[in-house]
């Protein structure tokens with residue numbers, strides 16, 4: 457669904473992403489792992505179009521991303537970025553409605569309200585729908601952001617298959633919600649088979665449990681990519697993180 461062809465990204469003489477080629481398949485959960493500073497967030501920003509590659513190209517299906525107008529991109533592609541700061545005292549349901557902005561002209565329609573309602577149900581937010589977003593805990597804010605991005609891509613688009621980009625979406629979440637939210641993604645995808653998820657996470661167990669395909673980054677490059685069980689081996693993990701793990705421990709959870 458999304459293809460990267462020889463993508464590099466440089467700032468001055470520093471290379472943040474070097475010659476990355478990858479194909480993210482439609483309908484799959486693809487997770488990107490790697491040490492701090494390996495280039496994961498930069499790669500997500502290149503896929504979302506927030507950054508333009510210094511060389512190489514990003515394709516959505518067979519169309520170069522740069523040729524798709526932003527207003528169209530927002531109809532089939534949602535992004536949950538790291539460190540999202542809002543400075544206005546919006547209510548929770550208003551933040552979720554932001555996900556619908558690309559879909560209506562001047563004011564939300566009944567369908568937009570219904571979708572926000574369902575998204576809040578899904579992420580267990582109804583009881584805080586009228587709370588000031590700024591007063592929520594870090595984990596609660598993260599769940600609101602999940603509801604916002606899901607509201608954005610709730611319905612299939614006539615333009616393209618849907619895409620959800622997640623940069624460290626599990627930050628601030630306790631272990632219950634880490635698994636719960638990943639499970640919600642998986643469940644949503646069962647009834648929405650055109651949705652592709654690409655996310656950056658740090659937890660090897662979560663990747664082993666949920667990712668169909670795993671992408672290991674090391675020093676600005678893509679070190680390994682493929683079926684999770686073949687990528688998350690003791691050897692590869694040691695090569696990238698310099699930490700010894702018990703392979704079987706993770707694979708038992710698959």
Ligand SMILES: Nc1ncnc2c1ncn2[C@@H]1O[C@H](COP(=O)(O)OP(=O)(O)OP(=O)(O)O)[C@@H](O)[C@H]1O
Nearest residue numbers: 467470472490491492493494495496497498499656
């Ligand atoms: N605007 C910038 N100017 C210079 N260096 C940058 C810039 N943005 C990022 N970097 C550097 O590029 C490298 C890759 O950053 P990136 O945020 O992509 O890493 P990451 O793999 O997501 O790391 P983490 O796991 O810590 O979030 C880091 O060394 C970072 O300091």
